[in-house]
Amino acid sequence: MAHLTFDSDEQQELREAARAEFPANPALAYVLxxxxxxxxxxxxxxxxxxxxxxxxxxxxxxxxxxxx
Structure with a gap:
């Protein structure tokens, strides 16, 4: 099938969103x-x-x- 990857800007946006959306759940933020x-x-x-x-x-x- 395929492997979905993100460019460096998308990676940074996703990391920031994970931290912002899940501050009380570091495990979920880590997975994201x-x-x-x-x-x-x-x-x-x-x-x-x-x-x-x-x-x-x-x-x-x-x-x-x-x-x-």
Whole structure:
């Protein structure tokens, strides 16, 4: 598929936004900063429903669309 990367200006903007938006959650800011620096390998991305099922969460239905 592809590897999404950011140029140096975009990286800096993403880092600043992560720090500004998540000052109370340094772990989340760190993850977002890492994504800015390393990019995202789209070949390794997984579907949200696949992750839900792997964790034993119920399948979403129209009766319960917002479960977990």
């Amino acid at each position: 900063e890492s994504l800015a620096a390393e990019g995202i390998d789209l070949d390794k991305c997984r579907d949200w429903e696949e992750l839900r099922l792997e964790q034993g969460l119920p399948v979403r239905t129209e009766e319960a669309p917002n479960v977990a």
